[in-house]
Amino acid sequence: MVLKRISCAANNYAWGVPGSKSTVAQLAGEAVKDFAVDEGVPYAELWMSTHPKGPASFWEDKTALSEHIKNTDGSDLGKNVLEKFGKKLPFLLKVLSVNKALSIQAHPNKSLAEILHAKDPAHYPDDNHKPEMCVALTDFNGLCGFRPARETVGFLNSVPELAILLGEKAGQMIAAKDDPVEYPKALKSGFAALMNLPKELISAQVAKLVARINSTKPDDVEADLVLRLNSDFPGDVGIFVAYFLNYIKVAKGEAMFLKANLPHAYLSGDCVECMACSDNVVRAGLTPKFMDVDTLVDMLEYSPNEADSFKFKAESDDGQVKVFNPDIPDFSLEATSLKEAGKRALPGTGFIFPSLLQNYC
Template sequence: MGDHPNGVCHMAEGGETIHAWLATTEGKEFLGSVKQLPYLFKVLSIRLALSIQSHPDKALAQKLHHDRPDLYKDPNHKPEIAVALTDFVGMCGFRPVSEISAFCKKFPELGSLLGADICKQLDENADGALKNAYSTLMRADGEAVAEAITAIVSRAPDAGDEAHSLAVELDRQFPGGDVGVLSVFFLNIVHMVPGQCLYLKANTPHAYVSGDIMECMACSDNVIRGGLTPKYKDVEVLLKSLVFESRPASILRPTHVKCGAACEASTYAPDDIDDFEVVKVDAAGEGQLVPSRQCMSMGIIISGKGTINGMSLSQGEVIAIRAGAEISIVPKAGSEMEVFIGACGRNYSD
């Protein structure tokens, strides 16, 4: 849902692209004071793990787009959030160095792949150890990587060793020695239940493994891939771009606001960017009002049926909401509605 050239949506009536519609008088009125939609809004159902990847900050995005417009289609950054609709598993950010060092001892094949000097750096948590170790892994000889993966996944399951179990599953999905399989020993494994939200900042390594999510991001399609994919892997750019810091995944806590006797709106808004925010509305009973946004919003019905601003909608349908308009959500009598709304941040300007 958005007007990026790589994934333009269309209007239900007439079939014109949202990009063309936003250029009309009506579209400009809906868009508001901004020149274009600053966000993309997606529903993802993850059947196979998505690639080990990161997204560039603005400065890097501009350089990549200038140098390789065939790969990097726009000059924008791509921070994003993922709100779980079902139980979710993913990987995000680097583990503590002590955990990576322990894996090298537990799985000698991993330690051998990295080499004794790197393992010593990890064991001592030396300056640059994390960067050196992950760079060595991602640049390792393909045949050596495949041999290490085969040896590791062939080991008997160890109860409680989630990383090993995930490596086995990822090798099943991406057989043949994909180096991304071994990233499970470097990255935090993240679990979320419905309603929880993961915030993915620029230059953060991550991969979605399973589950259903609402995803919202800055209007960009820039992805730097490193593994778990048959697509082009830009390993050197990935390694130059990553922030090599061990830190927990960033779980974004929403603010909750009652918007009626039987309605609650939960807003997921990163505090360091203004390109987007997401509002989750759980509505029951009579009509509920959600505050307006300064630019056009897009709402999708995840469950239930009813009306949004007078338009009848059911599960899976999407509505464009005029800038500045209060959002009236009225479930069908005796039912409930779950609605997600994508919008620009409250302080956004272009």
């Protein structure tokens, strides 16, 4: 196989890290042809893919990677990919630099993706699912999956603003907290009620919550998170969603896997993401973008779990290569760390991870 250098795509979103402080911008200097950093612009994502939103091309002749795959025999993809997906690159690789919270979101499974795409292709541009593997390049935090019942019920008892918003739904969740069958039902009912409340009611209770935190100055992660989220998204319903979802810390080199229908929101840090080739996102808070509350509420799995349960263990780790192999056909991710100068032969299992990332892994 002959290796060719590609030029990737750098995307600017409001939640990215400004200018040359962004890992994305630093990498784009070598990964995006004719790139020049603008210190006043937030750099959020570096895409390595054939997806039309951020297509890669060959460095020398600017031929699109998708066109190369289409117009050749596809042998570059390998036999397994050709048999399963045809002449298509089945995954999308990204680097993210997160400065502000991303939206409260989830990704649809394949069947729901097909329905959403057929109904609303403007907001759901792909008919594909989007499972994601996230490997931290720095200490990384986010919200992921529903908290254990004891934690959310604890907040219902200690955060009066949340209990007021949920009303009788709060009582149902508290009553069902020790019942593994009834609690997920009560959780869905309570979460749906919160997400569908009028904005003015949410905003009023956020103001009371923020005032109480500023007055009492509690020393806990959730209080700090409420203040931070309200600073970026004043009065948003996502501020209360933080009491439903796990706060998760992913150390450098650790990974988490985000399957379909799993609620999440990245908060800060740098990571590599590998996902099925799709840009489908169902959003319902902490964003100025299109939100689809009904779809999100209906699609989620209301299974309470511990935060660390969403971390993903490497299948193998020899000190230089970690193999992350989720139970999906679209991709497997290898993280290679070069501890010292020299050469290392990489197995011919797919596209090679850019060497310019080695200092971050």
